[in-house]
Amino acid sequence: MLTQAQFLEPLARHRTDQIVISAMSLVRAWGRLSKHELDFAFTDSAMGHAQSLALGLALAQPQRRVICLNGDGSMLMSLGALVTIAQCRARNLILFVAQNNTYEVTGNQTTPGAGAVEFHQIAFACGFPEAFHFSDAREYERALDKILYLQGPVLVAVRLEPGAEPPPNRKQTEDTPYLRGSLADAAHRLKQALQNEG
Amino acid sequence: MLTTRRLLDTLKQIGISHAVGLPDNSTAALFHALADDPDIYLITVTREGEAFATAAGLWLGGQKPLVVIQNTGLLEAGDALRGTLIRMRLPVLCLVSYRGYKSLAARANSPLTPDELSRRDIDSVAALLEPTLRAWTLPYELVSDNADAEKIIAAQQRAHEQNFPQVIIIAETIH
Numbered sequence: 001m002l003t004q005a006q007f008l009e010p011l012a013r014h015r016t017d018q019i020v021i022s023a024m025s026l027v028r029a030w031g032r033l034s035k036h037e038l039d040f041a042f043t044d045s046a047m048g049h050a051q052s053l054a055l056g057l058a059l060a061q062p063q064r065r066v067i068c069l070n071g072d073g074s075m076l077m078s079l080g081a082l083v084t085i086a087q088c089r090a091r092n093l094i095l096f097v098a099q100n101n102t103y104e105v106t107g108n109q110t111t112p113g114a115g116a117v118e119f120h121q122i123a124f125a126c127g128f129p130e131a132f133h134f135s136d137a138r139e140y141e142r143a144l145d146k147i148l149y150l151q152g153p154v155l156v157a158v159r160l161e162p163g164a165e166p167p168p169n170r171k172q173t174e175d176t177p178y179l180r181g182s183l184a185d186a187a188h189r190l191k192q193a194l195q196n197e198g
Numbered sequence: 199m200l201t202t203r204r205l206l207d208t209l210k211q212i213g214i215s216h217a218v219g220l221p222d223n224s225t226a227a228l229f230h231a232l233a234d235d236p237d238i239y240l241i242t243v244t245r246e247g248e249a250f251a252t253a254a255g256l257w258l259g260g261q262k263p264l265v266v267i268q269n270t271g272l273l274e275a276g277d278a279l280r281g282t283l284i285r286m287r288l289p290v291l292c293l294v295s296y297r298g299y300k301s302l303a304a305r306a307n308s309p310l311t312p313d314e315l316s317r318r319d320i321d322s323v324a325a326l327l328e329p330t331l332r333a334w335t336l337p338y339e340l341v342s343d344n345a346d347a348e349k350i351i352a353a354q355q356r357a358h359e360q361n362f363p364q365v366i367i368i369a370e371t372i373h
Contacts, residue, residue, distance in 0.1 A: 040258075046281025049251035052243075053282070056255020056263070059216070059241075080244030084252070088241060184361075187286035191258045 001159045004029050006137040007098060010144050011067075018065040018094075018148070019057055019194075023050035025104040026069040027168035031176025037193040040186060041178045043168045045070070048077025051095050055085050058093040058153075061194065065092045065148070072099040073111045075119060085153050086127030093153045095123075100160040105167040123155035135159035200372050202231045204344040206238070209264060212354040214238055214291075216256050218249045219266030224295045224371040228266065238264075246271030247278030253290050254282040265292040269327045269367075276334075279363075284334065289357035291350070295368045296340075298324030331365055338365035 008026070012033040019038045022030040023045035031041065042050045054068035075097050085093060101114035120131035130150050134140035140158060147156060174180050181189075205228060209217075218241045221229040232240040243249045246267045253263040267275070272294050283290050298321020305320050310329060315322045331338050337356065339349040353364040 044281060046247070046251060046278045046285075049247055049278050049282065052248045052251035053255040053258075056218075056252040056257070056261075057259045058255075059239075059252075060256045060259020060261040078245070078248065081248050084241070084243050084248055183285045184287040187254070187258055187288065188361075191260070194259060 001135055001161050002137045002140060003161055004098075004163050006140070007096075007158050007160055008033055008069075010141040011096075014144055014148055015067070017197075018067045019054075019061070019190075020067045020069065021050055021054045021057070022069040023074055024071045024168060025100075025163060025165035026071060026098060027179065028165055028176055029163075030069055031174075031178055035177055038190065038197075039178050040190045041168065041170075041176075043170060043179070043183065045074050048074040049081070050074060051078065051085065052081050054093055054095065055081070055088060055090055058090040059088060062092060064194075065094065066090075067148075068093070068095045070095060070097050071104065072097055072101065072117070072119070073103045076111060076113070076117070079122065082123055082126040082128070082155070086123075088153075090153045091151045094148060094150075095153065095155045097155065097157045098160050099157050100162045102162045104163050104165055108162050108164075119157040120155055128153050128155050130154040131156070133157040133159070200341065200343055200346070200368065200370055202227045202372055204347055205350075205372060206231055206235065208347040208350050210237055212291075212351055213262050214264045215261040216241060216253070216263040217266050218243060218253045218256070218263055219293075220246055220249065220268070220271055221266075222268040222270075222295050222297065224297070224368060225266055225268070225293070226372075228372045246275035250275055250278040250282045254286060254288055257288050257290055258286075263290055265290060267292070268295045269297050270323050273323060273326065273330065276330075280334070283363040284336075287361045288363060289354075289361055290363045291354055291357060292363055292365045293368055294327070294338075294365055296324060296327060297321060299369045327367070336363060336365050338367055340367045340369050342369040 102108040123131035256263040
């Protein structure tokens with residue numbers, strides 16, 4: 001089982017110009033590691049829709065890779081989206097599912113099917129050409145560089161220790177810059193950044 | 199009568215790049231036409247909430263998506279709509295078909311009551327649609343004929359002026 005740092009720090013080191021969509025407990029954790037203008041904090045993910053926002057971005061920007069950092073609780077809310085993603089053949093989409101078996105931001109209540117759900121198997125069954133699962137930090141880090149450049153869509157399930165992140169609220173005094181300002185400000189900023197980059 | 203041809207022409211006129219949604223009986227002809235259309239990319243989803251989030255991502259990425267769902271799906275997807283197009287203030291058009299529209303003739307023009315929502319002759323999703331849109335502060339227009347196509351063009355213009363989603367309610371089956 002990995003710690004949150006063992007999951008996110010290698011990803012931050014390998015990340016180049018990909019769009020990164022984060023949700024729920026991963027929002028602040030990612031914001032502590034990255035200040036990239038193509039980071040987007042989809043704070044509450046509208047109850048489990050981060051992967052669909054990422055799908056839209058991936059289809060709109062086929063020349064750019066899109067990384068989605070999702071939680072297992074959020075993923076369970078919209079498993080059907082995996083079918084949609086596979087159907088759309090979003091080759092540039094990499095969906096990480098942080099599997100800590102809890103609803104972390106509400107105090108680590110156990111998720112349905114905790115420990116039993118194999119997200120990578122579900123992804124394969126939905127038609128993903130590539131899916132992985134990791135519970136060892138060294139294996140994960142060794143594979144990461146290759147995974148980030150595979151033809152997707154790719155799902156990567158990572159078994160994590162439960163953490164203690166609070167809900168990712170937006171306020172002006174936030175340490176993580178991408179949590180300052182409203183969701184609308186952040187959304188329009190991301191669109192502008194993508195336009196600027198062409 | 200509202201025809202697929204006129205609707206598609208109008209959507210192309212306002213530059214729609216993607217249609218994201220789920221079909222129902224009254225939009226079936228439109229979905230068939232979109233599936234064969236070379237200019238508008240059709241994405242069918244498994245639940246309506248996905249449609250709003252996917253459309254949001256498409257818009258952020260520089261595309262001009264349209265959401266097409268039934269009023270039942272709109273109610274199911276309320277929080278997805280709130281958390282994406284509304285909270286992000288995205289000027290995305292949503293075509294919502296009006297299941298049960300004709301059943302509304304059986305009810306009085308007065309605030310809804312619990313009894314009305316359980317009556318056999320009134321489709322409760324029809325009765326709830328417009329009050330729900332008003333509660334969510336979503337501007338909407340009813341479209342039922344080719345002559346109403348101008349309303350779609352005007353709604354797209356308003357979406358851009360207000361940076362806010364707009365709803366087009368399709369009150370009749372599209373032919």
